[in-house]
Amino acid sequence: MVVPKLEKMYLPLLECLKDGKEHTSKEINDFIANYLEVSDEDRMELLPSGNMEIFRSRATWTRTYLKKAGLIKSTSRGIFVISEDGKKILQNEPESIGLELFLKNETFREFYLGKKSGKKDNSTPSDIIEGTPQDSLEEAFQKINSDLADELLSEIMELSPTFFERLVVKLLENIGYGGSLVNAGEVVGKSGDEGIDGIIREDKLGFDLIYIQAKRWDIGTTIGRPEIQKFVGALAGQGATKGLFITTAKFSKDAHDYAKKQHTTKVVLVDGQLLTKLMIEHNLGVSIENTYEVKRIDSDFFSD
Template sequence: MKPVLELLNDNQVHKRVDMYKVLAIQFQLIEEELEEWLPSGKQLVYKNRIGWALTYLKKAKVIESPARASFRITELGHKVLTENPEVVDQNYLKKFEGFQDFINSTSDNTLLDNDISDIGSDESPQDLLDRAYKTISNTLADDLLIEVMNQSPDFFEKLVVDLLVSMGYGGSKIENSQVLGKSGDEGIDGVIKEDKLGFDKIYIQAKRWDTEKAVGRPELQKFVGALTGQGASKGAFITTASFTKEAKEYVSKQQACKIVLIDGKSLAALMVEHDLGVSVENTYLIKKIDTDFFNGE
């Protein structure tokens, strides 16, 4: 937070949007860092962290906001820079009454106080929420894959067809899909219409393999042969395992047909995303100022 405070040391009013640009240059952020989004996809990471730094500094009353999204250093802020601490982070700001009031304003001030003490100086509350969400989602995906492995091969074949239907293939109608299973032709476990009119079909191969194993090129060659036998141009190979490098390279070189590979991790993530085999436990709404309301628009 110290660079943000130093930027305001000229006593001028700085707009937040301008501060984003100046600080990005000052920190020599590379293109990947400038384009990195929070897991929620709502805001760029570097802008989020600058925003929270401004919030913390304002709560500590070392800066003020004379106009919306604009900031200026206070006399207290000048005293901080004169003191020249090595870092200005949440722990440092706890020495100021305004920041203590901010901590104590929550209904669970002990929890917030501990959280602010424990987190790194470059992590905002949004970072923590997004990181917690990612951890919960990854754990759920792992548990989901374990549950899938406990089911029968027939269940798995139906699951992959249901997943594609939930993703919108077949016009989201189950009657536009078919599980072939043991009655299938030469390694085709299912077929689904690509759209509600059925102009094209997607053929499916489902392999419920040990998650520690990898599907190799020979299995993909068989699948390509099965697609050729059906006169098909599109296929999806879905497995609970992973794919070898050779298998991926082989698929990428196919010209006659397009094959999508979905491994165990991708399968679980898609199931979570499309609410297949999972249910919502809790919902949290994070709100922000509606600037259009205050602008009279």
């Protein structure tokens, strides 16, 4: 299942604390996960940036929101208890709790809408999008990278096939293949190349080689099993045990299944979507425009 949205976590958190006892952050997170039937696997799903688990991020913001709204209190670092206002909410046996309830609290309004900054806000609960600031940042991050990936593919499609082959070798060098050796990778693609477009050393000393087939094909093209079979045959002709088929197009399910079944020859398939993701991640063909640092409290600093 998908990790529940923030608004789904408000009520389970209050239910966890309704016994009036103190509970740790871990106890609260475990209770919410059990209440909403979130599996251990789903709890490990990361935000797009890869910096934190989605579930833990949303659970943390849930505690923050309820605390700002005066429904729970923190008695010490990482320890929480329900407040009198929180108990009153549960007495009505609500089926759910929404952001509109929190916005009735002036402290929460100032925190959420930023009224202390001097801005006049006429928003109503129905105008406000539920979710954490972290979610908003992650969604914006995804959108920017998605648009960038589309632009990268468009640029690549304007290049010559030879340039694309060089781009692939350079990408692998940026990832770390070939180590620090001079000429760690080379472009082979030419008449008589027998289906091999490039070669890259897998390690710094060049003990093993990875053979590459790079195809700048139309983005809408689907590459099937026959092309992968040809590539495996080309690898066998070179006595190679490792091959990378990288393209701007996409692969069919049969192509992926066939590649996975190879035992004597390891074959990795990289389509246009993964190609652009790797280019962005390893700064090939892109440059950093802005850097934003998102910081959180250092609990260890304030502990005894």
